Amino acid sequence: MSSIETDVRRALLSFYVEAGVHTLIGDEPIDRMAEPAVVEAPPELAPPPPAAAREDAPNRYPTLQPKGTPAVAAPTAAVPETLAPEAAVMAARQAAGNAATLDELRTILSEFEGCALRGMAKQTVFADGNPAAKLMFVGEAPGRDEDIEGLPFVGRSGKLLDRMLAAIGLDRQGAYIANIIPWRPPGNRTPTPQESQVCLPFIRRQIELADPDVLVCLGGPSSQTLLGAREGIMRTRGKWMTYNTGKRDIRAIATLHPAYLLRSPIAKRLAWRDFLAIKQELAKN
Template structure:
């Protein structure tokens, strides 16, 4: 049996890029499966007979290196700091500036830039996804890749565009390799998106996908059970009508569910006149 030829460098890089690997964490490759090197053996020394009288043995001393300070605050402290900062933000501009300066979430150090929002801050309808992807991280805007183009078509189907909606994410920084944000990262970022929703003050809130739905609507049910259902989202000063639907990225992988998504969009379009002031 003829072995398959080894992939070229360009083919290997293309494979890594397709898998979501787009940055190196170190200059040299690390073999995680290699056996750890054994520590050097300590040679036993026997005092020489002509070395003179034996000296009393010294008490063994151990020197400890000072611990390296962790630049990120503890999760509880970071969450408390985020809550306090978000609470004092009087406008979207101030909130964005706070996020630019906020160092409580480790994702900021691995992301290219902050992905705050896009669209009309005075819109009556707000869409919230989970986290930015590679294209969003590059451009600094939410939903600009393939899923963003599909979202544009979805909102155009009910007579809207980005000048009439407001779009954001629960997490404003891209997780490395598009991995799922950890519960701690979500909880640290949660006060900021909650304040963002409060400042936009839309009539309808649309959560895109399971993570943003569970985070913002306080439900543990999956998207198949929550999509198309109306919830009450309480900002503390007002109750906003909220509805969950599929994330555009999921629809790209499972196009058969576009029919259900279209039903959700029709419900949103029907509800918009009812929320008019």
């Protein structure tokens, strides 16, 4: 096997791991889009004819019940109850508003059942860092490593974020880090708009309780959800905006997500400019 083939296979395995694949179910790939082969059974194994075609079959037309007789429904499998989208958002707003502290919000969030992602993830990924810090980062959703450890930004993206913080003289004790979605979507897929809207009251309350002086949105989805940005992250990044908690205005800025920087290292120069601006803003306070 050539070195190129080895690198390609390693990259493919890394992709599978990041996507959440952890079990091998066969030695050969299965084409599930192919038409199934039709195999005729021998006469002795052929299934019996349909009931409607047999002479001894019962009447295939339903028997009419006398008027007023209550109908008996056929037994059905139990289906878990889920809230309607509007009801789930309202429940999230009420639950988040009941939290007076970050610890209470963490407990309420871990018990909230209005988002289906909670039942699919290993655990709730609430926050990391120092809640008393003047700087707060908000990403989109946790990934595989975050779901395992229960902390945001602990994988490759997290290691890069740590280096970016170190470049401006900070570490995780100098920042507070969270995500809009506290549960990992299956396979690291993009959260749906409904999932983001249900989780939005919790991250808003989290920002309000942490009360940072500078809010940094990591990536386009975070800036669109929290700052109402309508343009792409390349046009939004580096521009100072205002985030209102309901009690006061906070200086806010969007920058490129570390995961994007890992795929496009040339864009690190843009993120570096943003982090220098963040450093200068923190110095003012």
